[in-house]
Amino acid sequence: MEPALVLKTATVLLALGALGGLVMAGMRFAGQPHPPAWLAMLHGSVAAAALTLLIYAAATVGLPALALGALILFLIAGAGGAVLNLRYHWKMLALPKWLIVVHAGVAVLGFALLVIAAWAASGA
Structure with a gap:
């Protein structure tokens, strides 16, 4: 498994x-x-696939420091997404806008770090 390919694949999945x-x-x-x-399930499943790929790569071949920082931010964003889904969505309650903004903000920051890591790893 090549770390640069993992980073690119995770970047595409997270963009989707x-x-x-x-x-x-x-x-x-x-x-x-x-x-x-x-x-909501499609969004979470695609993001979870990317997160799983990053975790696997971190545990086996290793990832650059920026990608590990992105992974930590995606874990935090994923926790926020789980709260949005389980505490609000499945109970048919209105999703709190502030939590949506925090969830998105953490994910965007993680995505930016991942893009930088993928760019650096590809040698571009």
């Missing part, structure tokens, strides 16, 4: 997950109390 997150945030800020369940 972010698109779903943007759609869901747009729905919430447009007045819908929560997104459709299928979209």
Whole structure:
């Protein structure tokens, strides 16, 4: 397993997950109390796949320090996403906008670190 390929793959998966997150945030800020369940599950599953890939790579081949920092931020963002899903979405309660913003902000910071790490690892 090549670390640069893992970083690129995780970056693509997280970018796809972010698109779903943007759609869901747009729905919430447009007045819908929560997104459709299928979209929330797709968003979480794609992000979890990327997170699992990063964890596996960190445990086996090692990752650069920036990628490890991104991994920690994604774990925090994932915890926020789990709270949004289990505490609010599945109970049919309106998702708190402040928590959506914090979840997204932590994920965006992690994504920025991951992109920088992937760029550096590819030698570009």
